[in-house]
Amino acid sequence: xxxxxxxxxxxxxxxxxxxxxxxxxxxxxxxxxxxxxxxxxxxxxxxxxxxxxxxxxxxxxxxxxxxxxxxxxxxxxxxxxxxxxxxxxxxxxxxxxxxxxxxxxxxxxxxxxxxxxxxxxxxxxxxxxxxxxxxxxxxxxxxxxxxxxxxxxxxxxxxxxxxxxxxxxxxxxxxxxxxxxxxxxxxxxxxxxxxxxxxxxxxxxxxxxxxxxxxxxxxxxxxxxxxxxxxxxxxxxxxxx
Numbered sequence: 001x002x003x004x005x006x007x008x009x010x011x012x013x014x015x016x017x018x019x020x021x022x023x024x025x026x027x028x029x030x031x032x033x034x035x036x037x038x039x040x041x042x043x044x045x046x047x048x049x050x051x052x053x054x055x056x057x058x059x060x061x062x063x064x065x066x067x068x069x070x071x072x073x074x075x076x077x078x079x080x081x082x083x084x085x086x087x088x089x090x091x092x093x094x095x096x097x098x099x100x101x102x103x104x105x106x107x108x109x110x111x112x113x114x115x116x117x118x119x120x121x122x123x124x125x126x127x128x129x130x131x132x133x134x135x136x137x138x139x140x141x142x143x144x145x146x147x148x149x150x151x152x153x154x155x156x157x158x159x160x161x162x163x164x165x166x167x168x169x170x171x172x173x174x175x176x177x178x179x180x181x182x183x184x185x186x187x188x189x190x191x192x193x194x195x196x197x198x199x200x201x202x203x204x205x206x207x208x209x210x211x212x213x214x215x216x217x218x219x220x221x222x223x224x225x226x227x228x229x230x231x232x233x234x235x236x237x238x239x240x241x
Contacts, residue, residue, distance in 0.1 A: 022161040026052040030053060031053060031129070033130045034057065034131045037060070045131055046058065049131055060074060061088055068209065086121070094109060101218065102224060136163055200224045
């Protein structure tokens, strides 16, 4: 299936250069682990991986299992690409529960970091290379990271198919290939990734049953709503990955 970037003829060389990263990566291996969140960048990353690798193992990290809007996009991706998505707890949950983010703290829990997750999925799938949707233009930190490694990080076993893509290129690709993003993006502006009051308030309004699931996992989440109502902001960190 050809890759379409929906560009005019003068921009074709630019479009082809955007695909050079995934093409180089596919020459190193025929299998890859793809981390998928349901957001825009991960949607394009998964689609590129499905087109360029023979075997794609898809991993989704959740903060609360079984949220309807997340399961909706996961089911769509499983159907479109003929895969079974491996759902695992997000590594940041260990910190949340250890220090007591909207729940009773339990410092006896083991600390889990992202490298633990990478080691686990590599062993589970017997696959070394991991792809995700990091872009150099996301932040100063990611720009520095990709500037050091390029689109292929040999030391960490990481691929960055979108390393040099702009947000506009991502949106054009999504439109050209009729990709979907997680439905909560319409109300949050992004895929669900945070326990910040603004996001939780929107989830409660639009997905009340999912809010109840979040409240079961984080019994004190009402404090986030109260803080949002009073101050309009929340300092709870966003989920990464």
